[in-house]
Amino acid sequence: DAGVTQSPTHLIKTRGQHVTLRCSPISGHKSVSWYQQVLGQGPQFIFQYYEKEERGRGNFPDRFSARQFPNYSSELNVNALLLGDSALYLCASSLGGTGTYEQYFGPGTRLTVT
Amino acid sequence: AQKVTQAQTEISVVEKEDVTLDCVYETRDTTYYLFWYKQPPSGELVFLIRRNSFDEQNEISGRYSWNFQKSTSSFNFTITASQVVDSAVYFCALSEPPGAGSYQLTFGKGTKLSVIP
Numbered sequence: 001d002a003g004v005t006q007s008p009t010h011l012i013k014t015r016g017q018h019v020t021l022r023c024s025p026i027s028g029h030k031s032v033s034w035y036q037q038v039l040g041q042g043p044q045f046i047f048q049y050y051e052k053e054e055r056g057r058g059n060f061p062d063r064f065s066a067r068q069f070p071n072y073s074s075e076l077n078v079n080a081l082l083l084g085d086s087a088l089y090l091c092a093s094s095l096g097g098t099g100t101y102e103q104y105f106g107p108g109t110r111l112t113v114t
Numbered sequence: 115a116q117k118v119t120q121a122q123t124e125i126s127v128v129e130k131e132d133v134t135l136d137c138v139y140e141t142r143d144t145t146y147y148l149f150w151y152k153q154p155p156s157g158e159l160v161f162l163i164r165r166n167s168f169d170e171q172n173e174i175s176g177r178y179s180w181n182f183q184k185s186t187s188s189f190n191f192t193i194t195a196s197q198v199v200d201s202a203v204y205f206c207a208l209s210e211p212p213g214a215g216s217y218q219l220t221f222g223k224g225t226k227l228s229v230i231p
Contacts, residue, residue, distance in 0.1 A: 036154030042205050056218050088157060103219060105159035
């Protein structure tokens with residue numbers, strides 16, 4: 001079975017630009033979460049979606065937004081990019097629902113802002 | 115607020131040595147889940163174990179074992195007879211209890227393990 005897939009793998013953007021990152025969850029998983037991992041740190045929670053509804057949001061500015069589609073794939077959008085947005089963006093999928101299920105991570109998108 | 119502390123930033127061991135990675139957590143919840151993930155140089159986080167707060171039994175999986183002690187808020191991870199392939203960054207994480215909403219994971223800063231041949 002295919003794992004979590006993310007695209008693109010790498011991305012280089014200029015300050016002030018906009019970026020869209022994409023994630024496809026494991027088949028059968030209905031929940032997608034996004035995390036930002038700055039070099040040398042642990043991942044930080046950005047968003048979680050379940051059944052197309054936002055279920056949680058981390059401490060990130062409104063420049064960050066996300067959505068989940070009917071096929072459970074998800075997009076993370078970041079506007080007005082700053083140098084500090086350079087990081088590995090990880091997507092995780094889980095069964096969702098009312099239980100605390102394991103989150104399985106994709107390979108990430110490495111974003112560099114210059 | 116939840117917090118996970120991994121005090122060991124980097125550890126180096128010689129192959130076949132045993133190594134323990136420490137994890138201390140803080141939470142006000144009585145029900146919660148603890149996780150360990152491995153991040154090899156490729157960057158993808160690999161799930162290793164999930165433990166709920168009501169289950170304090172230690173767990174062993176091959177060369178891996180986990181020691182959960184609620185009294186000291188610790189969830190330590192031991193690799194027995196380490197191998198070069200164990201070299202990676204290991205993260206301990208804590209999640210909210212069922213029904214809390216997002217089940218977001220709060221990660222520690224990670225421990226970089228280098229196994230020297």
